[in-house]
Amino acid sequence: MKKTKIMKNTFIYGLLSIVLLIFLGPYIWMFMTAVKTQGDVMVWPPKIIPSEFHWENFLKIWQETNLPRAFFNSFIVSVVATAINVFLASLAAFAFARLKFPGRNKLFLMVLATMMIPSGLMVVPLFFMMKNMPFSGPNGWLDSYSALILPFAVTGFAIFLLRQNFLSVPKELDEQATIDGCNKFQIYWKIILPLNKPGLALVAIFSFLSHWNEYLWPLTVARSQEMYTIQIALKAFQTQYNIDWPLIMAGATTAALPMIILYFVLQPLFEQGLGGMGSTGKE
Amino acid sequence: MKVETVPSMNVKRKKKRELHRFKDIAGSYLFIFPALSLLFVFSIVPIIYLIWLSFTDYSLPNPAVFVGLENFSRMLEDKLFMKSIWNTLVYTFGSMVLGLAAALGIAVLLNRKLKGLRFFKVFYFLPTITSEVITAMIFLWVFDNNLGILNYLLKVFGMESPPAWLLQPTTAMLILIFIGAWRGAAYNTPIFLAALQSVPQSYYEAARLDGANAWKQFLHISLPSIMHILVYSMVMSVIGSFQVVAVVDILTNGGPMDSTMVVIKHVWQQSFEFNYVGYGAALSLVLFPFLLFITWLQLKLSSGKE
Numbered sequence: 001m002k003k004t005k006i007m008k009n010t011f012i013y014g015l016l017s018i019v020l021l022i023f024l025g026p027y028i029w030m031f032m033t034a035v036k037t038q039g040d041v042m043v044w045p046p047k048i049i050p051s052e053f054h055w056e057n058f059l060k061i062w063q064e065t066n067l068p069r070a071f072f073n074s075f076i077v078s079v080v081a082t083a084i085n086v087f088l089a090s091l092a093a094f095a096f097a098r099l100k101f102p103g104r105n106k107l108f109l110m111v112l113a114t115m116m117i118p119s120g121l122m123v124v125p126l127f128f129m130m131k132n133m134p135f136s137g138p139n140g141w142l143d144s145y146s147a148l149i150l151p152f153a154v155t156g157f158a159i160f161l162l163r164q165n166f167l168s169v170p171k172e173l174d175e176q177a178t179i180d181g182c183n184k185f186q187i188y189w190k191i192i193l194p195l196n197k198p199g200l201a202l203v204a205i206f207s208f209l210s211h212w213n214e215y216l217w218p219l220t221v222a223r224s225q226e227m228y229t230i231q232i233a234l235k236a237f238q239t240q241y242n243i244d245w246p247l248i249m250a251g252a253t254t255a256a257l258p259m260i261i262l263y264f265v266l267q268p269l270f271e272q273g274l275g276g277m278g279s280t281g282k283e
Numbered sequence: 284m285k286v287e288t289v290p291s292m293n294v295k296r297k298k299k300r301e302l303h304r305f306k307d308i309a310g311s312y313l314f315i316f317p318a319l320s321l322l323f324v325f326s327i328v329p330i331i332y333l334i335w336l337s338f339t340d341y342s343l344p345n346p347a348v349f350v351g352l353e354n355f356s357r358m359l360e361d362k363l364f365m366k367s368i369w370n371t372l373v374y375t376f377g378s379m380v381l382g383l384a385a386a387l388g389i390a391v392l393l394n395r396k397l398k399g400l401r402f403f404k405v406f407y408f409l410p411t412i413t414s415e416v417i418t419a420m421i422f423l424w425v426f427d428n429n430l431g432i433l434n435y436l437l438k439v440f441g442m443e444s445p446p447a448w449l450l451q452p453t454t455a456m457l458i459l460i461f462i463g464a465w466r467g468a469a470y471n472t473p474i475f476l477a478a479l480q481s482v483p484q485s486y487y488e489a490a491r492l493d494g495a496n497a498w499k500q501f502l503h504i505s506l507p508s509i510m511h512i513l514v515y516s517m518v519m520s521v522i523g524s525f526q527v528v529a530v531v532d533i534l535t536n537g538g539p540m541d542s543t544m545v546v547i548k549h550v551w552q553q554s555f556e557f558n559y560v561g562y563g564a565a566l567s568l569v570l571f572p573f574l575l576f577i578t579w580l581q582l583k584l585s586s587g588k589e
Binding site for chain 2: 012016024027033041045046088092094096100107110114115116117119120121122123124125127128129151152153156184209215216231234235245249255259260262264267271
């Protein structure tokens with residue numbers, strides 16, 4: 001009995017390891033290529049681990065390519081968009097969860113409706129809205145941070161998710177605070193927000209992730225190299241260096257690293273958030 | 284005197300109450316105004332604009348000219364559009380079935396009490412946080428027909444001339460499906476695992492007493508209990524896959540011979556590369572109801588569960 005159990009467990013660990021290889025293998029291969037020279041890559045049979053680690057590819061990326069600037073752009077775009085989403089969506093969610101005003105349900109229905117709009121099909125009209133934006137230059141908002149940040153900053157999903165969260169806070173807390181002389185904004189700021197940190201963190205993480213990884217929208221509105229976000233710069237970089245695989249993989253590694261680090265640092269939040277993902281919706 | 288003061292006080296109080304009520308409502312609107320105005324301008328207005336654009340002939344820098352239904356009749360003769368729809372459907376279906384089946388299998392493997400499972404779980408999720416562009420770049424290298432690691436391994440295992448994966452229509456589509464499934468499996472595994480873990484243990488105990496083996500337990504207990512999540516994930520997967528474009532751009536750029544041309548890429552190309560904006564808008568508009576229906580279904584499913 002015990003022996004079969006050990007065998008069964010070994011079998012399961014074996015399967016899990018194969019799966020691990022499928023998921024993790026490509027990353028290892030990416031990194032191992034990034035620290036090779038172009039000569040190493042041509043060698044047959046290929047070596048998985050290079051005889052010597054060459055870090056100069058990373059140096060080259062930092063000094064000779066457009067990627068650092070793109071990094072900076074992506075960082076600005078993701079941070080600002082995330083801040084806007086967390087603040088504005090939570091304000092709206094507070095009103096939808098806690099305040100009474102005419103048209104509340106209809107407006108919330110509109111919020112839900114915006115969640116259904118497929119963003120890939122909105123690119124054409126949004127591009128021309130950016131181009132024809134009033135009170136701006138001849139090219140409107142094209143090639144600006146405003147265009148990269150604002151159209152997808154606030155998400156209906158964030159409002160929806162936070163409202164669900166806020167509804168679970170007991171109403172007595174609000175009433176007590178009102179008796180103590182708090183106004184609505186103070187209730188929102190001092191009671192509701194601190195009690196819903198996990199929900200807010202989840203919205204923040206997914207906002208950041210989706211802006212950092214977004215491809216089609218920046219491809220459409222970032223016209224000059226100076227405004228490229230990291231994904232667009234990577235694509236251009238890959239076209240430019242074509243067969244210099246070590247350099248391309250070094251670029252990919254550099255671009256993947258911030259999200260990987262963020263993921264490992266915020267591990268508990270990711271885990272918590274994903275359990276809920278299945279029941280709340282999409283980002 | 285008394286008779287006079289009482290009504291005036293009442294009026295005063297009423298006025299004060301009304302003012303208070305007005306302030307109350309105005310204050311509430313202040314909370315929602317910033318978020319909802321952004322949503323309105325960037326989500327609702329573009330749809331109206333899209334409808335208008337789709338009835339025009341618009342090529343930059345010329346102004347848009349109203350042409351009625353011309354764009355839509357042109358669509359019927361656009362063979363590439365039909366092909367891109369077909370390709371997208373094949374990709375969507377293939378990557379969904381493969382990805383969800385893999386996710387379910389992995390979730391079942393992880394759903395037990397063993398040491399070190401958390402370690403596997405943490406790494407299994409990596410593809411989800413990695414962008415499509417980076418993913419496509421890595422696989423472009425893995426599947427490279429000359430120097431790629433896959434073809435090397437295939438040669439080691441005795442295959443004399445492994446295929447040039449990305450240069451042939453069928454294999455290029457298979458690779459695309461594989462990558463979609465790779466991402467989908469990573470994304471859905473924790474969702475399925477959470478669902479499996481919420482199935483009460485007593486169900487399994489009862490089944491074991493009835494002599495059900497592991498497979499029967501899976502079929503008759505696990506699967507029905509997580510069916511709603513499964514359906515939900517299918518819908519989500521369709522919405523995501525239908526809008527695939529980044530992976531295609533990097534990996535094949537729609538080729539070889541348009542075998543991986545997908546709808547969003549076609550729309551983008553028509554609008555921004557060939558400068559047929561009106562036509563691109565019409566294409567978007569035609570795809571809209573379809574995706575809208577799936578999204579509506581998704582919302583319905585996810586809210587029906589609570």
